[in-house]
Amino acid sequence: MTSSKPIAQNIIDGTIFEIKLTEDLEEQINYHFEDYAIAIFTQDYHHLRSDYIPIHWHNALQMIWVYQGSLEYQINNKVITITENSLLLINNKQLHSSKTIDQNANVLCINFDLNFFHPKLLTAHVEPFFEKNPFAYYLLPLSLEQKVKLSEWIDSQKPALFSVIAFLTMLIEHLLTHYDAATKNNEENEIAVFNQMLQYIQKNYRNTITVNDLTSCALINKNTCTQLFQKYTRLPPIKFINKHRLYIAQDLILHTNKSISAISEEIGFNQVSYFVELFRKNYHLAPLQYRNKYRVQTNI
CATH class of the missing domain: 2.60.120.810 (Jelly Rolls)
Structure with a gap:
């Protein structure tokens, strides 16, 4: 298929x-x-x-x-x-x-x-x-x-x-x-707090996001913030934010002709070299190599 x-x-x-x-x-x-x-x-x-x-x-x-x-x-x-x-x-x-x-x-x-x-x-x-x-x-x-x-x-x-x-x-x-x-699920209140932070990331991933930003939006302390991300994503907050950005980058790499530098800037990375490094680490290929290997040419 x-x-x-x-x-x-x-x-x-x-x-x-x-x-x-x-x-x-x-x-x-x-x-x-x-x-x-x-x-x-x-x-x-x-x-x-x-x-x-x-x-x-x-x-x-x-x-x-x-x-x-x-x-x-x-x-x-x-x-x-x-x-x-x-x-x-x-x-x-x-x-x-x-x-x-x-x-x-x-x-x-x-x-x-x-x-x-x-x-x-x-x-x-x-x-x-x-x-x-x-x-x-x-x-x-x-x-x-x-x-x-x-x-x-x-x-x-x-x-x-x-x-x-x-x-x-x-x-x-x-x-x-x-x-x-x-x-049964007994963690509804906790999930609601965590979802507040996820929504903040979804709305602001193009900008710099700190742990303080997340704690402020959810009205919790740093330890609770880190514990929630480890519990519900198995990642620290900043690593999860970057993973979210990379997922969006994956789609842009496969389905647009935008340059790698433009994609890097669009998803919130200030340094292209750092973006390329993270993308390679997560997807096992550099962004251009990934595009050339997996994109569908007829739909670009």
């Missing part, structure tokens, strides 16, 4: 779309079923290209099936490995990111709202469960029959809405009957 953009291909109508995040790191999703907030798409990760999806959240639930390879997901402060044998369900408004481990990976995703349930069923059973159990994620073992069903949707131009809703209903039913309340 090929694409002109790294990662994220819409399979309902065959169009390819870029991952776009708002200033508060919400991913923008295109929903294609009339009257239902359901989106189905694939994500292709190229390991040698160092593809990953940075930390973000959705105002919807997301079901993930890694049907080829394996991926490492970080959901809030938890790190898990996902393969073809399990479905991952991520609750709405949970911070998460994903990256390859040692090989390419291919993913089928369904982002969805719960409005496909009958209103009475939703009000009486489904919504009370989600209000009582603010879980971050849930893992569901997959049967061979379920894998076959999901496989049919990978290359489908438009899976049957009834079939998709039936599968999602099964998924939610399993959640309601098997969920262990001990795994």
